[in-house]
Amino acid sequence: MVRKLNDALSVDCVILGFDGKDLNVLLIDRRFYEGEKLxxxxxxxxxxxxxxxxxxxxxxxxILIDWIGxxxxxxxxxxxxxxxxxxxxxxxxxxxxxxxxxxxxxxxSVGYVALLPTVQLDSNLKLHENVRWYNIDSATNxxxxxxxxLDTALKYIRHKIELxxxxxxxxLPEKFTLTQLQNMYESVFKVSYxxxxxxxxxxxxxYMEPLEEWQGGRTNxxxxxxxxxxxxxxxxxxxxxxxxxx
Amino acid sequence: MVRKLNDALSVDCVILGFDGKDLNVLLIDRRFYEGEKLxxxxxxxxxxxxxxxxxxxxxxxxILIDWIGxxxxxxxxxxxxxxxxxxxxxxxxxxxxxxxxxxxxxxxSVGYVALLPTVQLDSNLKLHENVRWYNIDSATNxxxxxxxxLDTALKYIRHKIELxxxxxxxxLPEKFTLTQLQNMYESVFKVSYxxxxxxxxxxxxxYMEPLEEWQGGRTNxxxxxxxxxxxxxxxxxxxxxxxxxx
DNA sequence: TCGTGTTGGTGTCAAAATGACACTTATAAT
DNA sequence: ATTATAAGTGTCATTTTGACACCAACACGA
Numbered sequence: 001m002v003r004k005l006n007d008a009l010s011v012d013c014v015i016l017g018f019d020g021k022d023l024n025v026l027l028i029d030r031r032f033y034e035g036e037k038l039x040x041x042x043x044x045x046x047x048x049x050x051x052x053x054x055x056x057x058x059x060x061x062x063i064l065i066d067w068i069g070x071x072x073x074x075x076x077x078x079x080x081x082x083x084x085x086x087x088x089x090x091x092x093x094x095x096x097x098x099x100x101x102x103x104x105x106x107x108x109s110v111g112y113v114a115l116l117p118t119v120q121l122d123s124n125l126k127l128h129e130n131v132r133w134y135n136i137d138s139a140t141n142x143x144x145x146x147x148x149x150l151d152t153a154l155k156y157i158r159h160k161i162e163l164x165x166x167x168x169x170x171x172l173p174e175k176f177t178l179t180q181l182q183n184m185y186e187s188v189f190k191v192s193y194x195x196x197x198x199x200x201x202x203x204x205x206x207y208m209e210p211l212e213e214w215q216g217g218r219t220n221x222x223x224x225x226x227x228x229x230x231x232x233x234x235x236x237x238x239x240x241x242x243x244x245x246x
Numbered sequence: 247m248v249r250k251l252n253d254a255l256s257v258d259c260v261i262l263g264f265d266g267k268d269l270n271v272l273l274i275d276r277r278f279y280e281g282e283k284l285x286x287x288x289x290x291x292x293x294x295x296x297x298x299x300x301x302x303x304x305x306x307x308x309i310l311i312d313w314i315g316x317x318x319x320x321x322x323x324x325x326x327x328x329x330x331x332x333x334x335x336x337x338x339x340x341x342x343x344x345x346x347x348x349x350x351x352x353x354x355s356v357g358y359v360a361l362l363p364t365v366q367l368d369s370n371l372k373l374h375e376n377v378r379w380y381n382i383d384s385a386t387n388x389x390x391x392x393x394x395x396l397d398t399a400l401k402y403i404r405h406k407i408e409l410x411x412x413x414x415x416x417x418l419p420e421k422f423t424l425t426q427l428q429n430m431y432e433s434v435f436k437v438s439y440x441x442x443x444x445x446x447x448x449x450x451x452x453y454m455e456p457l458e459e460w461q462g463g464r465t466n467x468x469x470x471x472x473x474x475x476x477x478x479x480x481x482x483x484x485x486x487x488x489x490x491x492x
Numbered sequence: 493t494c495g496t497g498t499t500g501g502t503g504t505c506a507a508a509a510t511g512a513c514a515c516t517t518a519t520a521a522t
Numbered sequence: 523a524t525t526a527t528a529a530g531t532g533t534c535a536t537t538t539t540g541a542c543a544c545c546a547a548c549a550c551g552a
Contacts, residue, residue, distance in 0.1 A: 006254075008252075008254070008255075009254075009255075009354065052352065053330050053352070054330070055328065055329055055330055056326065056328035056329075056354070057328075077325065077326065079323065080302065080323065080326040080356050082301065082302035082303075082356070083301055083302075084299050084300070084301055106298065106299070108255065108302070110326050110328070159405065159409050162409060163405050163408060163409065177500085178500090178501090179499080179500075194540070194541075194542085195500090195501085196501085196502070196503080196540095196541095196542085197539075197540060197541085199501080199502085200539095201538095201539090204538095216548095218498090218499080218548080218549080219497080219498065219499085219548070219549045219550070220497080220498045220499045220500075220547070220548055220549070221498080221499055221500045221501080221546065221547035221548055222499095222500080222547075222548070223499080223500055223501090224500085224501090243538095423529085424529090424530090425528075425529075440511070440512075440513085441529090441530085442512095442513085442530085442531070442532080443510075443511065443512085445530080445531085446510095447509090447510090450509095462519095464519080464520080464527090464528080465519070465520045465521065465526080465527065465528085466518070466519055466520075466526075466527040466528045466529075467517060467518035467519055467527080467528060467529045467530080468518075468519070468528095468529080469528080469529060469530090470529085470530090489509095
């Protein structure tokens with residue numbers, strides 16, 4: 001059986017990665033050539049159309065596999081974009097026509113966010129040479145309506161982490177330092193916290209366990225590593241004892 | 247120009263109303279007849295397919311007009327439902343076939359929540375005699391996957407109000423008592439609060455103004471009326487002085 | 493090996509917020 | 523006048539917050 005893609009329905013994935021200091025987004029370089037000559041270029045989110053018989057969540061997962069080679073990471077739908085003229089700018093029409101589709105077809109896109117620590121992709125990023133991490137602040141002037149999609153994803157993920165701190169740990173490696181945790185909160189929420197107060201609160205929430213391990217390989221005092229404990233988190237949540245926000 | 251409905255894409259609206267004591271949802275009675283004989287009945291959310299050239303938000307607004315006659319109320323997209331077999335139960339297939347559509351067409355539905363005080367519809371509810379408010383706890387065994395859609399909407403709206411208390415006032419009439427406010431929070435979040443502590447906090451947040459008006463027409467002490475003040479809320483939010491959660 | 497640069501890590505105190513708790517008041521109906 | 527019902531109010535002990543400055547550990551280069 002031949003699977004048919006639905007021309008009118010697509011999925012876009014906003015893949016967010018935290019590197020210990022800053023928040024990044026994975027973007028594809030989109031280059032438009034006329035013969036040999038580069039006419040223009042910009043960047044776009046990862047996305048694709050979905051198959052007629054395919055679950056939307058599964059399509060999002062498939063896009064992760066296609067672009068970054070893994071899909072066992074945090075992935076969640078956040079919004080659907082359906083303005084009738086959302087892909088109507090000249091470059092976008094040119095691009096769609098060049099890839100053999102009809103630029104007049106209205107496309108509705110379901111947005112998903114994926115979260116992971118950037119290090120998790122260090123070896124996989126060679127899969128596609130035109131895919132790279134971009135600092136979140138430099139990700140502007142994107143293809144289609146991807147500025148809007150990215151912005152909506154960021155708002156969504158802020159809300160999500162505020163309500164459900166466990167989501168934030170998807171941005172951190174299994175073992176992390178409290179400074180990395182603080183940087184993560186600071187770059188997601190674009191605020192800054194007092195170091196001592198932040199650490200006091202982080203330790204008190206009760207779902208991070210200090211390990212007897214220290215982060216080495218640096219030119220200064222090694223930092224103690226911590227690990228997020230899902231079971232403790234679940235118990236605290238069930239008992240209504242979750243103190244959520246930093 | 248004849249407008250064409252998109253068979254594969256629909257919008258469902260979860261219309262939630264608060265009556266001062268309980269949370270309610272607006273449902274349509276769905277009755278299936280064979281000739282004169284009622285074969286089965288259940289209830290469904292309000293929804294419809296969208297036009298090919300229609301913005302999704304506009305389609306949701308249109309559905310409100312169709313079913314309740316107004317659309318100047320809180321309305322927000324919350325999730326898109328796209329499991330390939332989401333409308334595959336026997337009754338649902340029977341219903342779709344009887345209305346002249348192909349039950350094998352996969353339908354993707356974008357979910358919207360609307361919020362309003364039930365009193366706002368007292369005069370409009372005659373529009374359709376098969377539409378009624380149902381207590382949120384009695385709204386089960388709905389048509390299609392509407393149990394899931396309703397449940398997702400409730401979770402969404404809890405999160406929304408928790409993060410952005412202003413949304414909660416969409417459930418209250420312009421002038422409300424603190425007891426109504428407390429009931430609203432208690433029924434949305436399914437918890438209970440200490441009356442004195444609740445009122446202390448409600449007054450301290452600073453975006454509700456007490457009026458020199460009292461709610462009459464009841465058999466006991468009249469309650470003072472309050473009004474939500476959007477401007478004060480915006481100022482507090484901008485200054486980061488919003489204390490959000492009850 | 494000593495100094496320097498850099499990040500990790502720690503405690504106190506005053507102010508504010510929270511949570512627990514019980515009685516009086518105003519009204520309409522009888 | 524009595525009754526039933528929901529409105530409205532204050533205190534105190536405990537917990538949480540926010541402001542604030544210095545020493546410790548390591549790698550590197552002089």
